[in-house]
């Protein structure tokens with residue numbers, strides 16, 4: 001019997017498909033992908049794909065973004081149920097009502113959404129940001145305007161810290177980053193002298209406060225690339241990120257921060273994609289992302305925010 005990796009490689013050729021994978025996918029998926037990256041690089045890479053099929057190994061909003069930015073392609077997602085707690089926390093109708101309430105109260109504001117949101121939410125916003133470009137975009141909002149930032153309150157709070165811009169924050173959080181155990185992190189720091197803590201800006205302030213570096217997944221890799229001697233790095237983000245770190249920079253040692261309730265702290269949504277589902281979606285050319293009416297407006301916002 002052929003092994004599943006071989007099957008995927010053959011199907012990829014046969015169907016002329018490009019596989020894009022987020023750093024939070026299992027190492028075996030990142031390894032077979034044509035391109036692995038953070039949310040920003042993946043969105044940009046999706047616009048360059050020439051093959052007729054994109055298989056997006058990530059969560060729904062990422063595949064949706066790829067479809068919006070490259071509409072003529074068939075965009076497949078190995079498991080259509082791969083969602084995102086942040087996207088769920090901000091339903092479009094609730095956001096629209098909140099914006100209306102602010103307008104009725106005479107507030108002058110622009111709305112920035114984290115890319116971890118539905119296309120319908122993006123279509124209601126002025127800007128879309130990822131961890132990779134958020135600071136630069138926040139600085140583009142005219143001083144006289146307030147900022148409504150959705151849905152990640154921790155990322156919003158972090159952006160206020162680094163840019164000095166106050167924001168109206170939505171009450172959303174990522175289930176993975178929200179529950180890192182501070183007690184365990186402090187115990188690890190004590191146990192591993194000279195260790196460096198890397199935290200994603202989706203982490204709450206208590207974790208960020210004890211971190212040596214705060215940045216998105218690509219920024220973490222860039223920072224690690226700058227180290228000359230082997231380091232001990234404690235990582236507060238989805239643990240599959242460590243596969244990419246280990247793969248690119250094997251000279252360092254990496255340690256995951258456990259969650260309060262779950263020792264591994266893996267994203268259950270990202271974990272829905274498996275090699276078998278990746279193979280099956282190539283065979284069936286399904287499930288795929290189907291164009292929705294709100295994608296037209298979301299495309300304008302995404303293009304202005306991520307591609308310019």
Ligand code: 13P
Pocket residue numbers: 023024037038039040116130131132202215216217218
């Ligand atoms: P980045 O890879 O852009 O840092 O984002 C991580 C993330 O939140 C994925 O859902």
